[in-house]
Amino acid sequence: MSNILNVSPSPHQQSAETTRKLMYGVVIALLPALAASIWFFGMGAIIVTLVSVLACVATEYLIQKFILKTKPSISDGSAVVTGLLLAFNVPSNLPVYIIIIGAIVSIGVAKMTFGGIGNNPFNPALVGRVFLLISFPVQMTSWPLPQGFNTGYADAVTGATPLAIMSEGIKNGETVSALMEKVPTHMQLFYGYMGGSLGEIAAAALILGGIYLVWRKIITWHIPVTILLTVAAFTGILWGVDPTKYADPLFHLLTGGLMLGAIYMATDYVTSPMTAKGMIIYGIGIGIITVLIRVWGAYPEGVSFAILIMNAFVPLLNKYIKPKRFGKEVKHG
Amino acid sequence: MNNLKRTINVFKTFPKGGIHPPENKLTADKPTVILPVPAQVTVPVSQHIGAPATPVVEKGVAVRAGQLIAQAKGFVSANIHSPVSGKVSKIDTVVDTTGYKQTAIVIDVEGDEWVETVDRSTGLLKEITLTREQIIERCQQCGLVGLGGATFPTHIKLTVPAGKKCDTVIINGVECEPYLTSDHRLMIEKGAEVLTGVSIIKKALGVESVIIGIEANKPDAISNLTELAKGFQGITVQPLKVKYPQGGEKQLIKACTGREVPSGGLPLDVGVVVQNVGTAFAVYEAVQKNKPLVERVVTVTGKSVKNPGNFQVRIGTPVSALIEAAGGMPDDTGKVINGGPMMGKALAITDVPVTKGTSGIILFPAEASKRAEVLPCIRCGKCSSACAMGLEPWLISVLGQKAMYETAEQERITDCMECGACAYTCPAKRPLLDYIRLGKSTVIRLARERITK
């Protein structure tokens, strides 16, 4: 036979799913939310997203090519996803240089120092976001209000997010019902007519993307559903105890970065548990910590910190929670 | 109707893990073609699990088809019979499908004469006259081994050891590997003979009920056997959801009976014996027609193959002859696989013989022959979701690679049935199973050394 044959161990077929397809699947899922943010925030949304994605990809490329001297892996799309998610966590009028610093921290510190994709213990986009929040507190907490598609990059009028309004108000002793007049209605919160970061505003768009992710089998239902149910249950209990001091669960579900965090950030493969049982414990932990920070903590928003804290527990969850084995163990003589 | 049933899944299945590779049953409609006897056959003396058989013929001896040419060595072994009539050319070491050498009996073919004891009539013989013990003895004499691929000697499987009980027999008509259709054709073309063989197995094990598991992508086989089963006692046909690896005996037992074979145990530990449908047919031929195992149906297929089909060949026929019968090797062939694409062995050369365990030959075009580039693990956990044994391939693969054998044993690496679902699923295209196999074989060797110390 003239053909020289390839020989390898079995299996001899590989599925069509690749790392790149999974990453770009996440990008596609985020497009409705991106469209909503451009619709509500205008030029700022476009600039912030573009800068963030380019900066993340560039950082990864430069580090891999010139510092590590290995083949750059930017084509796998993971830096693009980090760039998008970082953009979704910041205001639409954030200065370019701050975005670039955030990208360098996300990719350079939170991802590449640990060995690149697959090795980072903490969610890179969240590490970047928290770093920026702590280093540039003023710029990172002046949230543009939704003024529409025609808003220029630097023209945005800023105000507090609904969650901040609620949280500050409660601390000042106002009742929840009075505060509910000052924040957008539940319906407005659902489709995105509110102040906040790029990605946190449009719950409807985020949920749409989430359904796409589950259908494409990129994520499973365990983490998002568990987080949302835990938050709803915890805030529901509080609201039931004293509706004048605690906002209702639906308000909590639709505000802040909870939808974004639950569906897109907490489900990051590298930093989330590998087993279904582990994922549920992880989700419950995130839900509880989020509500604790929101209600009793100094920050109005707790999702980023909650996810980062639970990221630290993931190696423990992976070590001690094993999938159910087939067939019980038999003691050998 | 079948497609609707498949979509809403009314069929039983195993609950944990599993994947859905494309079925590619290109030859499902191709009736079995009987290939003429080749000019020379090479019959390896080890075509089964257990000790290789010892040749009982020498160079120059004339043999007839069905004649014993190698004797089983010990209990866990099998007899080897000549598939052809002719003269023994030599007894030599030849390269087998693994690329390593083993002893084989090479016979130059002359005519097609059979020993008189073999009944070569083709009519169906339904009445079973042999007793339980005689059935098992006949299976041993005729060199029967499991034709599902594992080639475990059948007479041992039909013997229930003291202390164990068998109440159910499951016949494996699943054929879950993509591309392979030899069992499918057997169930359509020789349904009555298969069911008679099933009844013989039923008698040998002394059970009341037999379940035949068939995947739902073979509706004609399901309806044929269901119809024919009405003429037999205690045989039920169970359609199963199409999911790989449904044909693995542990998954098959779970789907059909709900019982889970314990880790490190055998189906007999839950009172079940599983036999492949091809083995059932071989049992029929051995018990009713006194015919030893000397031929079988092999699927030759592949997207570029000119004349893919199911061929009945004598054991020992070179694989190259089979490929010729299927229209010759396509020019773009990059890989030739002995078996299915998930668990089969890739051949380095096609000048190797068909053995009792050869169920199919698949020719892959070049673009489907090379593995994709290996990328870092993204810890997605899809491998663990795919694992039907509840293992964590991402973990045991690394443990095997880093020689951490103690931890690997604790993580139940020996439970792995090497089905390949994990490596198939991995989006980073990591060679998970390669390292798991390495770790598993070392752990088994170390465990054996511990016991013998």
Add this chain to the structure above:
Amino acid sequence: MSSTVLLTIAMLSALGLLSAVILYFVAQKFKVIEDPRIDTVTEALPGANCGGCGYTGCRAFAETLVKSTSFEGLNCPVGGADTMGKVAIILDRQPLAVEPKVAVVRCNGTPDNATRTSYYDGAMSCRVAHSLYGGQTGCQYGCLGCGDCVLACKFDAMYMDPVTELPVILDDKCVACGACVKACPRNIIELRKRNKKDRKIFISCVNKDKGGPARKACKVACIGCGKCVKVCPYEAITMENNLAFIDSTKCKLCRKCAPECPTGAILEIGFPVKEAKPAEPADAAVS
């Protein structure tokens, strides 16, 4: 100073003192009496913890050295005679004379010499390839080229040559720890006696097939003809299983064997190039 500061200083000092006292008594109670020489010997050893001595680390080796009565079977290949000499002085014992060694790859199955009959596409591991099949050539004993040996080397003394598809050992870095020997599933690498100028003469083949199939698989295979065995004046060459073997402890590097080999399986490394014989004068008179 305010009372808070004074109280803090007092509290912390008391805590410190209490901890010190507790630690002192605990250290005394759980003290492990150890031979102080173990520490000194450990310091004299290179500290690479490579396992070349056969023990799990330099300290484990030091413990064994101190406890045993002679140096029989105990050698640090990394430190060599220097280190063992120092240890001998510490332990006041006679050191053993050990020959320095170097790792040698005994296969020359390059793509030119051994035609590729298949392409291996599995995991990049010799162990995996070896358990799968005979290999990319007709020789089922030869180097598989996946680099398990290179990965095992902790002294940066090996790399895989992309052209020859064989591992290369850097003699000046090799300390003969034996890690590559253990890593090779086909026992192709051998620790041989190191000669001056790192000269080597060895049979670069481990093929045990008969001459015909061996030669068919690889141009430079050992075919087991035995000519080298006959010509060696020091009886350093033996033949077993169709494969010749030169004992490096007996070989005197006389170079008589290499030209005898019909396939070129014997390699001579590190010798000056033999000069060509001077040409016959063109005008030689013919009487």
